[in-house]
Structures are given as structure tokens and as C-alpha cells.
Amino acid sequence: MNAQTQRRHLLSIALTGAAMLAVCASSFDAMAQIKYPETRKVEQVDTYHGVQVADPYRWLEDDNSAETKAWVKAQNEVTDKFLGAMPQRQAVRKIYTDLYNFERFGLPFKEGGRYFWTRNDGLQQQSVLYTARSLTGKPTVAIDPNTFSKDGTVALTGTVPSRDGRYLAYGVAVAGSDWQEWRVRDLNTGKDTKDVIKWVKFSSAEWTPDGKGFFYSRYDAPKEGEKLTGTNFFQKLYYHRLGTDQSKDVLVYQNPTEKQWGFQAQVSDDGKTLIIYVWKGSARKNGLIFMPLKNGSFVPGVPQTITLDFDAEYAPLGAHGSTLWVRTDKGAPKGRIVAIDLNNRAHDKWRTVVAETTDTLTNASLVGAKLIAQYLQHAATAVHLHSLNGELERKVTLPGVGSAGGFGGRFKDTETFYSYTSLTTPAEIYRFDLVSGKSTLFKRPKTAFDTTQYETRREFVTSKDGTRFPIFIAHRKGLKLDGNNPTLLYGYGGFNVPETPSYRVTASTWMQMGGVYVSASIRGGGEYGAEWHEAGTKLRKQNVFDDFIAAGEWLVANKITQPSKLAINGGSNGGLLVGAVVNQRPELFGAAIPQVGVMDMLRFHKFTIGWAWVSDYGSSDNAEEFKALRAYSPLHNIQSGKKYPPILITTADHDDRVVPAHSFKYAAALQAADTGNAPKLIRIEVSAGHGAGKPTSMIIDERSDILSFIANAFGMEVK
Secondary structure, three states, X not given: OEEOOOOOOOOOOOOOOOOOOOOOOOHHHHHHHOOOOOOOOOOOEEEEOOEEEEOOOHHHHOOOOHHHHHHXXXXXXXXXXXXXXXXXXXXXXXXXHHHHOOOEEOOOEEEOOEEEEEEEOOOOEEOEEEEEOOOOOOOEEEEOHHHOOOOOOXXXXXXXXXXXXXXXXXXXXXXXXXXXXXXXXXXXXXXXXXXXXXXXXXXXXXXXXXXXXXXXXXXXXXXXXXXXXXXXXXXXXXXXXXXXXXXXXXXXEOOOOOOOEEEEXXXXXXXOEEEEEEEEOOOOOOEEEEEEOEOOEOOOOOOEEEEOOOOOOEEEEEEEOOEEEEEEOOOOOOOEEEEEEOOEOOHHHOEEEXXXXXXXXXXXXXXXXXXXXXXXXOOEEEEEEEOOOOOEEEEEOOOOOOEEEEOOOOOOOOEEEEEEEEOOEEEEEEEEEOOOOOEEEEEOOOOOOOHHHEEEEEEEEEOOOOOEEEEEEEEEOOOOOOOOOOEEEEOXXXXXXXXXXXXXXXXXXXXXXOOEEEEEOOOOOOOOOHHHHHOOXXXXXXXXXXXXXXXXXXXXXXXXXXXXXXXXXXXXXXXXXXXXXXXXXXXXXXEEEEEOOXXXXXXXXXXXXXXXXXXXXXXXXXXXXXXXXXXXXHHHOOOOOXXXXXXXXXXXXXXXXXXXXXXXXXXXXXXXXXXXXXXXXXEEEOOOXXXXXXXXXXXXXXXXXXXXXXXXXXXXXXX
16 A cells, blocks of 8 residues: 655554553643634625525635645644653554554456556555566566655556556656656556656546557646646546657547546457446446557547446456446346447346346456355455356355455466455455366465454344444454443445445554444445445435444443444545534544545535545535535534533545645634534644555554544553
């Protein structure tokens, strides 16, 4: 994942057994003396469907203004002073650093007789891409992103080798921005070519089989001063021919009448077909078109429609000859796989090859002339292998109840790779033989976290309306159910993204500190298919908050913890989740950490790619949806006069996914409200974005501060 330029040389602290817990002096005692920076208010009032809504901190939306930058500096000074006074901070950082310092590997993939995989030695700022001719051969460095910048804030965002393995297209992002610049490296010489592609966002590269160029999608260059906040519309699909200037790239496809359309290119393994995935917003409802290629080369032509109904998800697995295999939830809320004859594309001619089951089909791939289907069974992974006609050939035996992913490759491959992880198991990499059906271990990380001392279990919680959902609970073995365990509850609940059990250093650090870590698979995610996702969207978004609150109540009722020792955390849509439930049930929680959250639900669609979230949230432009949004928007529902728990908001100055104005305005409103003496602080990372590509040093600093803040709120002594 990420890594660090400088290794930290900290005093060696023996960590024997669980970190001890005891009541200690809390820096919260001094909160009455903390003075928040003054935040100017303006007379800004907007009218939505006859309802007037004040927006006194509108000026904080201008991230380029000197006043906003001064506000950021002042807020960070207050937060830094508070965090620096926490007695737990150095011990937590030591534990986090030790547990983060382990060798990590990415999934191998093969192209042109070369294997590629990433490796991080533990504390490198960014992971390094290696290549080798065999899995047992000595790997060489293909790209080391640690050479891109001194502080590790320039990250590698994607790598795509040409079919012959000679060239490598790779994406680069600065300070966590979604904007990417793509370049090309000649792997024979180790040097970059002159090819440079700019203003790419939400796109990878896809080579034509002849190796002469690749497809990519981009936006027009943003206006001056709007790089990080301006809306992103009218994406275009281009073809770049190697050795030419970007200005010469061929426009493959656009739709000037549909500003929300975006495009992903996929070239069939036999080189005969370009498949174009047409996305529209964040809803997993898309279109598909295709264009014939000539002998593996791109020749401009007229795209032909497979479907542009945008009524379901249509995820192309690959094509061979005239047959295209697609994973879809059309007519199957939990997913199925269909075969489409590109010469006879009428919907009634589509053939189901893998039918819908009681489990959710979350992913699938076409590898080795087989269909590999990945399912979720109550939020844990199951994998089935089918013939091209859909016959079940075998079920993959996984190491345990956890999360597996990968299974990529080409049509003629005889092997594939997958990762397996759980809340207490760092990601292990396996090679899977498609002929024998056997898995062999490729890489297993060695970590200071002693997994034998901890355990994970799955429980089921009943929500307000009777809906059951799973939660995963991890902790040191021998946990006493006395209601006194410091507990950290994590959730997301949106955009059809399933919350499945996976190893996180934040979780392992918290457990080693003596805490209980819990992840909740709530509605809005993709754990149980399209209906589960839709039950947590738009006018039904409150279900997501009800589920998360129910998880907290279950933990208290079952004597895992008590409200004063229950912390909640989530990022992005999960930050919205935390902000909303704190407003609704402030007495249920002892600390709250909303990270890069969507906090202004009335204006989110006016920045960068925020318009794409309307499919999940709805829009304040719609009268009925405005009413629902206004009812839970974290910024607009702070309850002055109620006692709130300690809150640490985190964001970053280069976040162009969820612009930092969300967190800025929310922090200002919290600090101005009468919500008790507990701290309401904001931690603003400089030269960082939404999270992707963040260097190791920033990750360790931020997440150890989060855990220290919670430990301080709970009066924990950490050794």
C-alpha cells in the first residue's frame, strides 16, 4: 500500500502481553481552557423549495483564499497542542509503527512473460513495483515511486504493461489528488519514453495487443483556481499512440449531450473487441458499447450498443470470439453471469450461464477459459469455478472465514492469484492452479502482531425495523463481558461497497492496546445485493444510521462495552455516517472520529465528482429528497444544548474527492454550538488527499493520533 522515506528510530519498548489499561490523567481535563480559533460568520441564506437554510461558513469553501488558509493553520495549531499533550500519544505511535512495519505484497499479475507485483519492506513511503521472469526468479525494480518525491507525497496510482511486456504505462498523483498524469516506461531500458498524458481522472490505461498505444479517459483541463473544487463533467475516451504528443491523441468516444457519462476501456484477450463500460454517477447501473479492432490494432470506427438503459449493473468479464460474458443484477438482485452474442445482442437472446443464488455475487472474472465467481456469504467470501457454459466445477477452499480477492488473468492462463485476509490475519497471497484446483502460498507477511492471541467472531444484530445484519468482533482471547472494554466500532454503509473482515493495522493496534474492534456490515453496502444497497439510499438513508446505532446498542446490551467506552469511526461516506449518528444519539458514544466525511448534504453535488453521489444520496434540488437530506445532514443537525462526546475530525487540504470544506464547515459549526466541554477538533493534513497514495509517515501519524485521541477520551493508560 503506502510506505515511508525515513525509518523511525524510536526507543525499543518491550510489548509483553496486552497493553495495560488504567485510569490516567486526561488532557480533556484542560478543555475549558482551550480556545478555538474565531470563525467568521457571513449572512448567507439559501432557499430550498420555500425553506430558508443559513450557511454562515460558506466562505470556507474557497480553499485558495488567504483567510481559509489562515483558518486551517490556526485550527491545526489548536489541535496539535491538544494532541501533543496526550500522555498516550508516544506509546500508541510506537505500537502502531511496530505493527505497521511488516513486509507487504500486492497481487502478482503476468503479462508478456513477466510477473509483476508490489512490495513494501515495512516503512517505505510508497510500495515498489517489481518484475521477474518467474515466481522464483530474482525480481528487479520496475518502478520505485519513492524516487518521485522526497516526502513520499507523489504516488503510483496504476500500472498496466503492454501485452508483450516491454512497455509499462503508469499513473502518478501528487499530494493525494484524484488527478493523474500517465507516463510510459520501457522495461528493457528502464527509462521513460517521452509520452505524457495529463488531466486523467477515474481512469486506467488499456493497451491494444499490437503494443502501439493505449486507451484512456480524461477531462478537459480545469479552469484556473478550480483544480481541486471544480465539477468534473464530459469525460472523453481517447487513444494514445506511443511516441506521439497528447495533442495528437484520437478521440474514440464522447457524448456531448450527456455530461455525466464516463468511460472505461477493456480490450478482449483475443484482441478483436474494444468493450466500453459507460458509467453515470456512482450507481452501479451502467451501459455497454463495443467496437471491433483490426488484428489487435485500433482503427477508428462507430461504436455499437449492447445496452444503454442504465437500469442495472453490467460488468464485462471478457470476450472471446463473438461471445461476451457479463456479470449483471438485471433480473437478479444478487447477481448472475450471462453470455451475449455480439452478433445478436437483443436482450431476449442473452443466455444465463451462472444463475442467481441465495448469496451475493460481488465479482467475477474470465481466466483460463473458466468463470471464477466470488460470492459473499453473510459478508465472508466464497469462490466458485464454473465452465464457460456455467457448470460448477469446484469450490475454492479458502484459509478461513474472511475476505478473498483477486482471481485475475488472461483467457489462456493456467494460474491466477488471490489474497486472503481477516480482522486478525494480514493479507496472504496465494497462487491458484486452474488445472488442479490447488492453492499454494506465494507470500505470507511476518508481523509483530501475534495473531494466535486474538480471535474474531461474527454476530447478528437486529435493527430498528427488524432487519438483521452481521458484525465482526475481534479482540484478545479471554475477553471478559463486563461492559468495561474500550471498543471501536467501524462502518461505511453506502455505494454498494461491502464491509467485509480484513486486516487493518488500526484494528490490530487497538486490540494490542486492549480494545475490542468491531466492523458492521450495514445497509447501503453490497453485502446482500442490489436490494440491500438500495435500502440504504436516498429517502431510505436513515436505515443506514439506524443499523449503526443498533450495532452500538447491541455492544452495550451484550456487555462488550458501555457508551462512555464506545468509539465510532468511518471515512468518506463513513464520515457522514459518524456525523449523522452522533447528532442523533450523542449519549450512546464516548468518542467519534469522522474522516474526510460528506457533511454538507445540501451542497455536496456542487464540487468535483460530488454530482455522481446523487444516485445514492438524492439531491437538494429535488423537494422530497431535500427534506430527507436536511433531516440528517451532519452540518445542519448539530443539537446545541446536548452534551456531545469528544470528536476529532480529519481531512486534508488536497482532497478533491470530498472537498475539505465539508469538514471545515462542520468543525466550525460544532465549535460554535453548545455541545459540552469535550473537545471538537479538526486535524487537517497538508499535501494529502482523500486517502489514496498517502505516504506511510502520514498514515502512521494520523491513525496513531486517532487511537491516542480515543484512548485519552477513555482514560486509558497505554504501555
